[in-house]
Amino acid sequence: MNTVDNIFSRRSIRKFKDIPVEMDKIGKILEAGRRAPSAGNLQDWKFILIQKSELIEQVAKACLEQYWIATAPSVIVVCTDPSKTESHYGEKGKIYSYYDAAAAMMSMILAAQDLGLATCWVGALEETQLKRILSIPNGIIVHAVLPIGYPAEKPPEPAKFNLYDVVFLDSYDNKIKDVPGYFQWYAEHVRGTAKKGKDLLKKFSEKLSK
Numbered sequence: 370m371n372t373v374d375n376i377f378s379r380r381s382i383r384k385f386k387d388i389p390v391e392m393d394k395i396g397k398i399l400e401a402g403r404r405a406p407s408a409g410n411l412q413d414w415k416f417i418l419i420q421k422s423e424l425i426e427q428v429a430k431a432c433l434e435q436y437w438i439a440t441a442p443s444v445i446v447v448c449t450d451p452s453k454t455e456s457h458y459g460e461k462g463k464i465y466s467y468y469d470a471a472a473a474m475m476s477m478i479l480a481a482q483d484l485g486l487a488t489c490w491v492g493a494l495e496e497t498q499l500k501r502i503l504s505i506p507n508g509i510i511v512h513a514v515l516p517i518g519y520p521a522e523k524p525p526e527p528a529k530f531n532l533y534d535v536v537f538l539d540s541y542d543n544k545i546k547d548v549p550g551y552f553q554w555y556a557e558h559v560r561g562t563a564k565k566g567k568d569l570l571k572k573f574s575e576k577l578s579k
């Protein structure tokens with residue numbers, strides 16, 4: 370599956386099969402996080418990989434008792450040390466630290482999806498509890514928890530706004546009236562249908578000539 374199809378088909382999964390994830394896949398997901406873009410390439414992130422089920426249960430409790438997290442065989446906790454970005458960018462540095470964590474999260478989510486795995490971004494968490502459980506020092510920000518596993522559910526796509534609602538042209542609130550027309554998606558659709566028809570005709574005439 371290509372990246373765009375990957376992005377289009379991704380879902381947050383909250384129920385995982387009771388089978389472990391291969392370590393080489395976990396390694397690749399962490400690599401994807403490490404290679405994410407970061408402000409000034411400062412890479413202020415730290416990833417805590419958790420494989421022990423007892424510890425995952427404690428993490429689930431610290432995520433406002435989202436016990437479904439404990440169905441995941443692996444969990445990655447994404448933290449950043451904002452001191453690096455703050456010393457480079459002042460006040461804005463703390464915000465960049467949040468962006469960096471988000472970029473790493475999304476890279477790992479998509480890498481997992483590409484490897485046939487499922488995830489869910491978990492941001493509802495008790496930071497102090499997680500810090501205690503995972504011995505995370507003061508000054509480090511705990512951004513998110515990423516449960517990873519093989520999906521045991523197939524939820525439908527939740528409602529999403531259309532491009533018409535969220536894209537403006539040149540100035541705020543200037544909506545694109547005809548989104549498919551503007552992005553030339555009609556042409557793509559017509560070309561696709563014509564190609565299918567052509568292929569069918571070709572197959573049919575090949576059959577006839579046999």
Ligand SMILES: Cc1cc2nc3c(=O)[nH]c(=O)nc-3n(C[C@H](O)[C@H](O)[C@H](O)COP(=O)(O)O)c2cc1C
Nearest residue numbers: 379380381382383435489490491492493494526527
């Ligand atoms: C910053 C952030 C925090 C989130 N926190 C949680 C969470 O604590 N628990 C949860 O079940 N889902 C959480 N989600 C997942 C969203 O609920 C989910 O992305 C949204 O419902 C859309 O569904 P989709 O991911 O399948 O498109 C979070 C997502 C983001 C981006």
